[in-house]
Amino acid sequence: MHDMITLRDLQVQFFAPKKLxxxxxxxxxxxxxxxxxxxxxxxxxxxxxxxxxxxxxxxERSTRISGGLDVDGKDVLKMSxxxxxxxxxxxxxxxxxxxxLALDPVYTVGAQIVEAIxxxxxxxxxxxxxxxxxxxxxxxxxxxxxxxxxxPHEMSGGMRQRAMIALALSCSPKVLLADEPTTALDATVxxxxxxxxxxxxxxxxxxxxxxxxxxxxxxxxxxRIAVMYAGKIIEQGPAAxxxxxxxxxxxxxxxxxxxxxxxxxGQRLETIGGAPPDLSNLxxxxxxxxxxxxxxxxxxxxxxxxxxLSPGHVVSCLRVHQIxxxxxxxxxxx
Amino acid sequence: xxxxxxxGGPRQPLLQVRDLLKHFPLKGKGLxxxxxxxxxxxxxxxxxxxxxxxxLGVVGESGCGKxxxxxxxxxxxxxxxxxxxxxxxxxxxxxxxxxxxxxxxxMVFQDSYSSLNPRMTIEDSIAxxxxxxxxxxxxxxxxxxxxxxxxxxxxxxxxxxYPHELSGGQRQRVNIARALxxxxxxxxxxEAVSALDKxxxxxxxNLLLDLKQEFGLTYLFISHDLNVVRFISDRVLVxxxxxxxxxxxxDxxxxxxxxxxxxxxxxxxxxxxxxxxxxxxxxxxxxxxxINPPSGCRFHTRCAYVQPVCSQRAPVFATDDSGHxxxxxxxxxxTASLFSTAGExxxx
Amino acid sequence: xxxxxxxxxxPVSALPLPAFKRSRGHWANVAARIVRxxxxxxxxxxxxxxxxxAVFAPWIMPADPFATSMFTRLKPIGTPDHLFGTDELxxxxxxxxxxxxRLSLFMGITPVLTAFVIGSGIGILAGYAGGFxxxxxxxxxxxxxxxxxxxxxxxxxxxxxxxxxxxxxxxxIVFIPQIARIAESVTTQVRRSDYVDAARASGASxxxxxxxxxxxxxxxxxxxxxxxxxxxxxxxxxGLSFLGLGVKPPEPEWGLMLNTLRTAIYTQPWVAALPGxxxxxxxxxxxxxxxxxxxxxxxxx
Numbered sequence: 001m002h003d004m005i006t007l008r009d010l011q012v013q014f015f016a017p018k019k020l021x022x023x024x025x026x027x028x029x030x031x032x033x034x035x036x037x038x039x040x041x042x043x044x045x046x047x048x049x050x051x052x053x054x055x056x057x058x059x060e061r062s063t064r065i066s067g068g069l070d071v072d073g074k075d076v077l078k079m080s081x082x083x084x085x086x087x088x089x090x091x092x093x094x095x096x097x098x099x100x101l102a103l104d105p106v107y108t109v110g111a112q113i114v115e116a117i118x119x120x121x122x123x124x125x126x127x128x129x130x131x132x133x134x135x136x137x138x139x140x141x142x143x144x145x146x147x148x149x150x151x152p153h154e155m156s157g158g159m160r161q162r163a164m165i166a167l168a169l170s171c172s173p174k175v176l177l178a179d180e181p182t183t184a185l186d187a188t189v190x191x192x193x194x195x196x197x198x199x200x201x202x203x204x205x206x207x208x209x210x211x212x213x214x215x216x217x218x219x220x221x222x223x224r225i226a227v228m229y230a231g232k233i234i235e236q237g238p239a240a241x242x243x244x245x246x247x248x249x250x251x252x253x254x255x256x257x258x259x260x261x262x263x264x265x266g267q268r269l270e271t272i273g274g275a276p277p278d279l280s281n282l283x284x285x286x287x288x289x290x291x292x293x294x295x296x297x298x299x300x301x302x303x304x305x306x307x308x309l310s311p312g313h314v315v316s317c318l319r320v321h322q323i324x325x326x327x328x329x330x331x332x333x334x
Numbered sequence: 335x336x337x338x339x340x341x342g343g344p345r346q347p348l349l350q351v352r353d354l355l356k357h358f359p360l361k362g363k364g365l366x367x368x369x370x371x372x373x374x375x376x377x378x379x380x381x382x383x384x385x386x387x388x389x390l391g392v393v394g395e396s397g398c399g400k401x402x403x404x405x406x407x408x409x410x411x412x413x414x415x416x417x418x419x420x421x422x423x424x425x426x427x428x429x430x431x432x433x434x435x436x437x438x439x440x441m442v443f444q445d446s447y448s449s450l451n452p453r454m455t456i457e458d459s460i461a462x463x464x465x466x467x468x469x470x471x472x473x474x475x476x477x478x479x480x481x482x483x484x485x486x487x488x489x490x491x492x493x494x495x496y497p498h499e500l501s502g503g504q505r506q507r508v509n510i511a512r513a514l515x516x517x518x519x520x521x522x523x524x525e526a527v528s529a530l531d532k533x534x535x536x537x538x539x540n541l542l543l544d545l546k547q548e549f550g551l552t553y554l555f556i557s558h559d560l561n562v563v564r565f566i567s568d569r570v571l572v573x574x575x576x577x578x579x580x581x582x583x584x585d586x587x588x589x590x591x592x593x594x595x596x597x598x599x600x601x602x603x604x605x606x607x608x609x610x611x612x613x614x615x616x617x618x619x620x621x622x623x624x625i626n627p628p629s630g631c632r633f634h635t636r637c638a639y640v641q642p643v644c645s646q647r648a649p650v651f652a653t654d655d656s657g658h659x660x661x662x663x664x665x666x667x668x669t670a671s672l673f674s675t676a677g678e679x680x681x682x
Numbered sequence: 683x684x685x686x687x688x689x690x691x692x693p694v695s696a697l698p699l700p701a702f703k704r705s706r707g708h709w710a711n712v713a714a715r716i717v718r719x720x721x722x723x724x725x726x727x728x729x730x731x732x733x734x735x736a737v738f739a740p741w742i743m744p745a746d747p748f749a750t751s752m753f754t755r756l757k758p759i760g761t762p763d764h765l766f767g768t769d770e771l772x773x774x775x776x777x778x779x780x781x782x783x784r785l786s787l788f789m790g791i792t793p794v795l796t797a798f799v800i801g802s803g804i805g806i807l808a809g810y811a812g813g814f815x816x817x818x819x820x821x822x823x824x825x826x827x828x829x830x831x832x833x834x835x836x837x838x839x840x841x842x843x844x845x846x847x848x849x850x851x852x853x854x855i856v857f858i859p860q861i862a863r864i865a866e867s868v869t870t871q872v873r874r875s876d877y878v879d880a881a882r883a884s885g886a887s888x889x890x891x892x893x894x895x896x897x898x899x900x901x902x903x904x905x906x907x908x909x910x911x912x913x914x915x916x917x918x919x920x921g922l923s924f925l926g927l928g929v930k931p932p933e934p935e936w937g938l939m940l941n942t943l944r945t946a947i948y949t950q951p952w953v954a955a956l957p958g959x960x961x962x963x964x965x966x967x968x969x970x971x972x973x974x975x976x977x978x979x980x981x982x983x
Contacts, residue, residue: 042531043502142619156620157396186395187558187602192615194604213532216604220611239608254532265565265584268543269536275501408883436885449876453708453898459877462894463884472699479702494704516884 004175004207005031005054008068012046012053012231015062019280023049025231026067028306033174036201036208038222038239040215040254044276046231047211051177054209055092056084072174090120093168097180099160102167103152109163110148113170120171135166140196158189162196169200176201178210182217194220215255219243224312227251230277230287237313247315249292249323286318294319339438339519340386342422347383348520348552349407349439354380354416356399356406360625375624376402377413378576381651384520389546389553391567391584393560393599395621398573400556404524407554408441421519437467440513444525446505450497450512456482457493460512467516474515481511484548485541503534507541514549522554527562539566560603564588569657572596575632576624578651582658592660594637631663639664641672708902715978722974725967732964736783745774747781747934756950767953769939770946775953779960782934785846786961789928789935790916790968793850797857798908804858805865806900810873810892820866827859835918839927849928853918857911864907868900902979909972913965920961936961 012024024046031037039047052058053065056076069076072091079087096102104112113132114125123131129148136144139162152160161181168176178197182190198221201208212218218225219239226236227250235248246252253272274291277283283290289299296319304318317323357373377399384390394400405411407418409425409432420438423430443449450459460478465471479489485507497505506526513521523542527535539562546553557563563570563584570587572580572595580593591597598616605612617636622628628635634644644663652666653659663669706714716722735742744765751772759767766776808819826834838852872878873896881891920937922928929935931942939957947954 042533156623158620186621187560187599188395188615188617189620191602191604191612192618195612195615198611214604216606219606219608220604222608243606243608268540269565271536271540272533275503405879410879410882433885436883439883441880441883443876443880445876449880451877451895451899454895455704457702462881463886466884466886466890475699490702493702496705496707499705512880 001033002073003030003070004033004035004072005029005209006068006070007050007054008070010050010053010067010069011065012049012058013064014058015064016280021279022282023231023279024053025282027228027231027233029226029233029236031175031207031209033207034201034205036198036210036221036223038210038212038218038225039228040212040218040225041228042213042276044230044279045228047228048179049231050228051094051179051209051211054175054177055088055094057094086120089116089171089173091173092175092177093171093173094177094179095161095164095168095181097183099157099164100152102164103160105152108149108151109155109167110150113148113163113167116167116170132166132170135170136163138169138200139163139166141166157185158192161185161189161193165193165196165200169204172204174207176206176208178208180212181210183212183214190217191220197221215243227254230282231279232287232316233314234288234317235313235315237310241310241313247309247313247320247323248317249294250288286316294323340421344386346386346422347419348386348421349384350419351380351382351384351403351407352417352419354403354406354418355414356402356411357414372625375576375627377406378624378627380416380573380576380578382571382578382581384552384554385569387550387552388568389555389566391563391570392554392556392573393558393563393570394573395558395599397575397621397624399576399624400573401524403573404441404522404554404556407522408439409435437516438518439520439522440516440518441522441524442506442509442513442526444528446502446509446529447497449509450505452497455494455496456487456500456508457489459497460508460515463512463515477515478511481514482508484514484545485511486537487511501534503530503538506530506538510538510541510545514545517549518551520552520554522556524556525558526555528557528559535562542566560588560600572599575622575627577632578661579633580660581653582656586656586658590658592658592665593633593662594639595633598636598638631661639673643669643672712902712975712978716974719974719977721970722978725970725974728963728967729971732783732960732967733787735780736787739777739780739784743774743777743780745777747773747777748932749773756946756953758950759952759956766956767950769943769953775956778934778939779936779956782936782939782957783960785929785933785935786916786920786937787964789846789849789853789919790912790964793853793857793919794908794911794915796850796854797861797911798905800854801858801861801908802865802901802904805862805867805904806869806892806896808862809866809869809900810888810896812870812873816866816870820863823859823862826855827863831856831860831914832918832921835922836925836927839922844927844930846929849919849922852922853915856918857908857915860911861904861908865900865904868903869896872896872899906972906976906979909975910969912968912972916961916965916968 007027007029010024010027014021014023027050029037039050041047053069054071054076065077071087076087103109110129110132113135114128117123117128117131132148133144136147141147141159141162147155147159155163182193185193194217197208200206210218210221222239224236225239225242226233227248228234229250235242235246235251242251243255246255253270256270272291277287283300285300285302286304289295292299299318302318304316306314306316307320308314309320354377356377357375359373360371380403392400402411406413418425420430420435425435426432457475457478460481461474464474464477479493482489482492487504487507500508527538530538542553545551555563555566567584569581569583571578572587572593574595580587580591580596587596588600591600601616619636628645630645630647631649634640637644647663649661649663649666651659651661664673754764754768754772756770757764757768761767764774764776766779769775769778804819804823808816835852835856838855839849842848842852878891878895881895919928920940923935923937924941929938931938936957943954943957
């Protein structure tokens, strides 16, 4: 069984006036069939760019992608426009942070799903409508028959997100790419959508790449978590292991500056000094070195290699074995 | 450290909010001047106090009215009824005219970019409010530069810049400096850190704590992020559909939530442990629209403990001696017995 | 005690405030961007040349634009002594075109400039005030807006009578509603932004807020829109003169020249087309410049 998605030394660069922005700098990631991988990082880490590259959504003119990018065994970087169009929707589908931007405001959601179905499969309108209805039931939209005739702006936030998920699933894709789908939702709605995604994934055997900056959301859905910084995955591993035994200094700080017991009332939060690096002017060595409290001289000049600490747990840090003081971040219960 | 402007003394709440009401009428479908059919009842009878020197957190989801309440507190919108009493004096009265009130209450908005005039330099933006109140220009600029330094931005580097040249975290610092330019006593932070990256958010939270200490400020901290609210707040207020449903100290509300909505909200926080995941969503559906709130207790349509009486009678907000207040029929003397004890297990 | 208050009590130093480096302002950025736009720069050069010719016309024109001669009527382009030919009364066309540029450009720019001032005032007032004031003002404006501009210009000119001042007046009235609409729309947007709310929250009066925050952000877009109206104004003015409602002969004005040369179109088509060509080139150039300005301002930094 081959991996569903394979990224080998993926590099993505954007051409801007007078400079080259290195958004993704050598990402190695494999997503197996039926696996959920969460990409965590802050703005500028490259997580969204990586996601969109999987479907080659970036403008061809101003972007340069290199490296290996295979989806379902096929090389995506070598695909023609026609092959890409067949890939999108059919094999790989995507859901976004803001459904209002992804859904066409002048058509009902039902019409959009029917259109998507008929694009990829030869079925009658009636048949497509039936499939749309069952999709709405699958994503647990109440009164689905009525809601098919609703326009996007007539639906509430959670409902719209479900509609977008239904649209994404309309052509039975094997891969679902999720770009911060729950970030803009209220807490009580967010947990509903996360559970829905988890259940759908189990039922349909989807492979999911879930991009988020919210560690809690990642913990709820992901089998594996990959942490990105300045265009590279600096640590990846099984979700439970990474959250309880993080080994990269950035992952450590990220989990500590967050909440869940780490925030003691009255005391100041532990913060990472400095700011993320300029992607058009990356240092020769480790991009995190200038903010890292464990950094030594070598860190600024030599690129760290990927160290395999245990099956599936890979860390990209020169000093990972010397950092003996491992802070176990205990997972707090609600 | 006593503030010279303190009138009422330490026991006087800094701001008392009394029966605040703000409805937004929806245009009727008929003639342009016809009376409106219904209204969005954004703020529907809100009462609470903000005590001097505390940080009061406000949580709630879309449609709960927290942002509208903040704007009414700032008098950016006028309430339909209800009053605000600042340090014992009614806002808008002769004792405390609106302009005077504005010097003592300021706000930091969520969108760091749209809160700054894109055509003004940073120092001009900060110096604007003091000049409005009569401070000569050079002193206002000096104060602006001083504040920039206080919020961690070097004046030499940042004073002459424009908002688009700064990062989100830097802009939010500027907004904080701008809010402090008039030396207010109360600062309302409306989702002030929500749009920032977590590491930047931590820096700004630390800054807020430092400034509060240094200038003796009182904060009203509105946020949807429960962890942050727990961290920074002394007391927490929970809103639902335009009303206050629970209030108490941070520990009381987070460790012993009383209102079923508060419980559901806390249970909705994602579990950080992949081995102990949430198996069921505590609440179904989306937060309701405040146009036609349910009868009786507004939460009864989604409540796990609901009984027939809940749709007939609206609960009255009551606070016990420890300061923990809730609006729920389960805690009212004459209706408490209607609820089975099985549903009253408290969650740690 | 709050140190913020201590700062206010400190005596003012006699030394001037150190001037910290100011970043390039908005308009400087716009200028830098528009300079890189080749089309806009070509248009700018063309316009400057035409304006220069028009301003210095009395001193640089080769012949007397009013000297008629029945012997040298309708000479073609390239005639010695008359580089661009002569018109139906034997007057040198090049000189008339040069001098005519003055009136044509004046009639193009002045109404728009006046309408910009008046229309912005109305629109910004309506936009900032909101509510009933806004409705009252804007719906009144809409009455004028409902008429097609050409018809309105002709009707007003007809009612006021011929003559330059009347033509200018009627054109100004035609443009005021259009500019007021844009002004109101932009002002309403700006009014809604958080920084205006913050300014209100600081206790500033409406006048101060408009002066300090609103004007700087709305005048740009309104101005750009207005520049796109200059070409329309030129053509309308030429049209009015063509119809006999604007400039009166023997004043040279491109539209009027187009009218009087009408009958020569079969004998000297190139000569007859020249005034039209000049109107065309000038309009296009104004439009290209306006487009360039708009693109330069639109870039989200």
